[in-house]
Amino acid sequence: MKQTLLWAIVAAIVGLGLGAALAYVEVKPWQFDLAAGIDAPNDHSAHDHGTTPADSPAESTKQLEVKETQYEFGSMEIGTSQRHAFPISNTGSEPITVEFLTNTCQCTAVELNGLPAEGAGPVLLKPGESTTVELEWVAKGEPRSFRHGATFETNDPGKKRLEFHVVGELVDSTSLDPPLLHFGMVRVDKPAEASLWISSYLEPSVEILDYEILEPNVAELVDIKFDAGTPLNLPDPKAMAGLRVVASFRPGKSLGPFHGTLKMKTNLKRASQLTVPISGNVVGDISVFGPGWNRTRGLLKLPPIDSKKGGQVKLTVAIRGNHQASGPVEIASTSPQVLEAELGEPVEMSPELLHVPLIVSIPRGSRPMARLGGDLGAEGEIVLKTGHTVTPEFKLRVAFIVQ
Known part of the structure; x- marks a missing residue:
């Protein structure tokens, strides 16, 4: 009896083992593809993953060819500028649009299809057509490596964003001291002077072969002359040699800040072209006061603007002198378009003093942008027509950011 019971137990154990083995052979555990993370063998078909070749998207017929996206300027003198054109072509069978988005800093001038890229809108390239993106960089600051460029958007699915860069090294074999012609605050009716030195550390002489002030309004205000230096x-x-650049302000009729660019062609091999900023602030009988206004700089700095709410500041324009003989104050222009200005009713404080309210605002719903000056976007500008006999025009620079 005991022996029969023992054999029965052994038979049961063997039977269970054989049953499990057969089940393992018949139903492979990886075929369940459990969420526990068991990897399926490599021979699974597309059907196992729920995809078929017919599910793959058709190949796009938009094709933009870009031969290069980065260019090496090499060593550049501080104050010099260089330019490079990047060709792009539509090699597909459908039209392609190319539109400027942003650049890394204001020191990088960007052109698309031969025109300034900012605010120009998209360029349409038909099949077989080509155009160029041109970057011009003005070398500013201390000796260092640099990498600057611009970003564009296209409707080519394979190249939705294009980034172009120019790179190189700033070197200092020629120096500008100081690196700009800054007049500071000058009276509208009095002459003033600003100067700088061009010093060469590698070449025995410095000569100016040609020069030009690029902005016509600044060229009317400023005269340039050159004085040779001695050791x-x-x-x-x-320095081995040097030259003094002298800028003279001519009294005029326009108030407010002015900004320009002096370009000089020289005999220096590694600095054949020098670029120098010109700036100043013309003051007179018309002035502005209120929150955010900096009289010394002629600059209104707005607090950060919420694009969903907009914002505004209230200023006062003060006109001194015989204002009764003057015409009404008017808004001549604003830039960019998102910057708005509105004048209130004039208030006569005395026979020699008139106050005019000025409201500067950014409307609700404006797109995010930075107009803080320098590398952070060109500042805005408001131009007032005053009717004043001596100073009929007044300019306000405006720095702002919309978030």
């Missing part, structure tokens, strides 16, 4: 009066005794 005794150079600002740096280590």
Whole structure:
């Protein structure tokens, strides 16, 4: 009896083992593809993953060819500028649009299809057509490596964003001291002067072969002359040669800040073209006061603007002198278009003083942008027509950011 029971137990154990083995052979555990993370073998068909070749998207017929996206300027003198054109072509069978989005800084001028890219809108390239993106970089600051460029958007699915860059090294074999012609605050009816030195550390002479002030309105205000330096009066005794650039302000009729660019062609091999900023602030009988206004800089700085709410500041324009003989104050222009200005009713404070309210605003719903000056976007500008006999025009620079 005991022996029979023992054999029965052994038979049961063997039977269970054989049953499990057969079940393992018949139903492979990986065929369940459980969420526990068991990897299926490599021979699974597309059907196992729920895809078929027919599900793949058709190949796009839009095709933009870009031969290069980065260009090496090499070593550049501080104050010089260089330009490079990047060709792009439509090699597909459908039209392609190319539109400027942003650049890395204001020191990088960007052109698309031969025109300034900012605000120009998209360029349409038909099949077989080509155009160029041109970058011009003005070397500013201390000796260092640089990498600047611009970003564009296209409707080519394979190249929805295009980024072009120019790279190189800033070197200092020629120096500008100071690096700009800044007049500071000048009276509208009095002359003023600003100057800088061009010093060469590698070449025995500095000569200006040609020069030009690029902005016509600044060219009307400023005269340029050059004085050769001697080793005794150079600002740096280590320099081999130098030249003094003198800018003279001519009294005029326009108030407010002015900004321009002096380009000079020289005999220097590694600095054949020098670029120098010109700036100043003309003051007179018309002034502005209120929150955010900096009289010394002629600059209104708005607080950060919420694009969903908009914002505004209230200023006062003060007109001194015989304002009764003047015409009404008017808004001549604003830039960019998102910057709005509105004048209130004039208030006569005395026979020699008139106050005019000025409201500067950014409307609700404006798109995000930065207009803080320098590398952070060109500042805005408001131009007032005053009717004043001496100073009929007044300019306000406006720095703002819309978030």
